[in-house]
Amino acid sequence: MGIIQQYVRIDQDTLDRYVENSQLLQDDLFSTPHSEKNNLLDIGKSWDGLFYVITGEPLTNHKAVTPPLKWLIYGPNILDLEQDMGYGPATYLTATQTQELFDAVKVIAEQSLSDRFDANKMNEEGVYPEFWEDPEALNYLIEEFRKLKAFLQVATQENQAVISFLC
Structure with missing residues (x-):
């Protein structure tokens, strides 16, 4: 199956409830099928590759990346x-931090993702899931980037916080 990244858009009241009782997050996530959740984004296994082509660094070197892109x-x-x-605790962005991340992501041209894409280097650096030589890998990353950007745009427009986690 593999490791996937998910994001959830929520309002401040819901975030406050989850901070007070984190079990509510799991209850909410697992009580409804994913296909019925319009506030959920699953970017699958693209997370490490996206971090790499957006920031120029592998996630293992995330300390070299400054916020807000560090928060991807x-x-x-x-x-x-x-x-x-699944792979550690959930983390979150406040609505203000979500706006900051969206402001940084919205100006990134897809061409810059293509320019940073280097299948051999990504595989050498262990960028998950190490299938970057696949002819469709770059297209996959660009498509997931578009989904993430649209998701952050909606969260920003609706003044929402964003929870993220690997599972």
Whole structure:
């Protein structure tokens, strides 16, 4: 199956409830089929590749990346350090931080993603899932980038926070 990245758009009241009781996040996520959730974005296995082509760094070197782009995969706030969503705890962006991330992402040209895409280097650096030599890999990343940008745009327009987690 593999490791996938998911994002959830929520209002401030819902974020406050989740911060108070993180189990509510899991209850909400797993009580409704994904296909019925319009506030959920699943970027599949593209997360590490997206981080690489957007920032120029592998996620293993995320400390070299400055906010807000540093927050693409892991938000600056941990929901509950004890909660494991599959590969660690969920993190989140406040509505203000979501706006900051969207402002940084919306100006990124797809050509710059193409320019940074280097299948051999990405595989050498262990960028997950290490299938970058596939002829459709770049198109996959660009499509997932478009979805992420649209998702962040809606979150910004609706003044929403965003929770993210690997599972």
